[in-house]
Amino acid sequence: MRYINSNMIKCLTIKAIARCAALFLFCLLPLKGICQTGEDVVNALVEMGFENVGWTEDDKERVYVLENSAYRLNGVGIGKAVDVIQEMGLPDKKPCRIIVLDNNVPQLSLYYKPIIGDTVPEANRRDWDVSYDLGGAWKQARRVKRENSSLFKVDVVVYPELKLKNLVITQVYQVLFNLNPAIEISLWNGMKVTGQVIIPIYNEYGVSYEQVRQGYVTLSQSVRLPYNLFLTATIGSFNNYRWGGTLDVKHVFKDERFSVQGRVGYTGRSRFENWRWKVSPLKRVTWYLGGDFYWPEYNTAFSLKVEQYLLGEKGIRFDMVRNFRYASIGFYGMKVQNAGNKGYNGGFRFQIALPPYKYKRRGYIPRVLPSEYFGMSYNAGNEQYYGRSFNPRVDDNMATENSFNPYYIKSELLNF
Incomplete structure (x- = not known):
């Protein structure tokens, strides 16, 4: 009798853990695009062929820097980078900025500001503002370590x-x-x-x-x-x-x-x-x-x-x-x-x-x-x-x- 009760307890415990895990994963589904750091994004962009890629973050925003050397058409290349960052690199409840370089010289930036309180904080391409304005981010971003340097290539x-x-x-x-x-x-x-x-x-x-x-x-x-x-x-x-x-x-x-x-x-x-x-x-x-x-x-x-x-x-x-x-x-x-x-x-x-x-x-x-x-x-x-x-x-x-x-x-x- 004790053996049967012990098995029943174990079975109930396993089911409870499985339900909790399922509930935890379900809660994470609306958080698509949110990650704790930008390292995975940098690695993904480098794998795609982007150069001079780096990232930094402070209390105000997260900043990525990159240079499109993988796509002939600059608009297409920047769009591909935006897709990757939206998928796996947005900060939680904080703006994100992408600074685009040309031969390591900043040209323009793309800025995304989430609407706090949204049930599904998922960005879309149309949500990014594109401008020559770099904000105050470049002073900090210019000093970050960049992967896949274009120098001497x-x-x-x-x-x-x-x-x-x-x-x-x-x-x-x-x-x-x-x-x-x-x-x-x-x-x-x-x-x-x-x-x-x-x-x-x-x-x-x-x-x-x-x-x-x-x-x-x-x-x-x-x-x-x-x-x-x-x-x-x-x-x-x-x-x-x-x-x-x-x-x-x-x-x-x-x-x-x-x-x-x-x-x-x-x-x-x-x-x-x-x-x-x-x-x-x-x-x-x-x-x-x-x-x-x-x-x-x-x-x-x-x-x-x-x-x-x-x-x-x-x-x-x-x-x-x-x-x-x-x-x-x-x-x-x-x-x-x-x-x-x-x-x-x-x-x-x-x-x-x-x-x-x-x-x-x-x-x-x-x-x-x-x-x-x-x-x-x-x-x-x-x-x-x-x-x-x-x-x-x-x-x-x-x-x-x-x-x-x-x-x-x-x-x-x-x-x-």
Whole structure:
């Protein structure tokens, strides 16, 4: 009898424990997305291929820092990181912030503030505010240990180049097509080294375009200062046969649809002929100063600039660019001193994202991949001399300029 009672007691005890465990697990179900630390999130993001990943926390909020180097499209990559953090990395009853980096320089932040008292504290992509404002979090977050550093890792990036011109009566277009591989290395925060070789594939532009020659060979340093001020200084050999140095400045206003930007360059002529690099003294000053407006409803950017070009002539340029997930398409108009057609010119340009759209590094093994975008511009007025400028960085184009725009990132989060 005692044996039977003992077994019954044991059975009842096991059932009670099982019921308590089930009740405990049931109570945890509404807490999806809550974790005690951010270590698991950091490990998950690193496994996905994100770089410079870290986290910190104080009494006010939890902060993650990361750099998207796993996805070709920045909006898609940031969205994937948001999904992981929502799933396993939100703090309990406390705001969460994600600071997105570019070459270890902070660009924007995403901020989630839970509504205290919700029965199910589960975040959604639409609940994140995206802004250039980093709050006060960056002062603390900049000192945290970061996993999967991007420093000293090598990318071999192949830039396709296609040009067309219509100057010969007997030929519809003259065509130039090059493949331009470049080695790109990050040496420290904000610093990037680029060395490029131009390899002609198909040439109808003339003898001077036949030789294998150097393209961009640059050192570029970017910093972010208080009050949404971004600076980039670049020295080296650029496109359009220029060498020297440039300084780019951009300031974003409190209403983040509006910004101003400028560039000043001090350059000379640069040309590679017969396996010799020939340069002229630095004596040409070029510059532009302009204002920008972004129309969030249509992801369209408008800019108006006053510029001084390579021959010393001045002009005004207007640009309108519509940004999509896989492409950016723009139109421009110009009024330039001394140019034909009474100084008026215009045209269109585009940038298209190239596959693959997902990739990641394997340690310090050099990564070989195509450029993020392939683009062209069309000069409708066929002006060959006046209104010409140059670009100091090989990966700088209208699509990459928009890749950290907070309105664009927010639209990508909502439209996924």
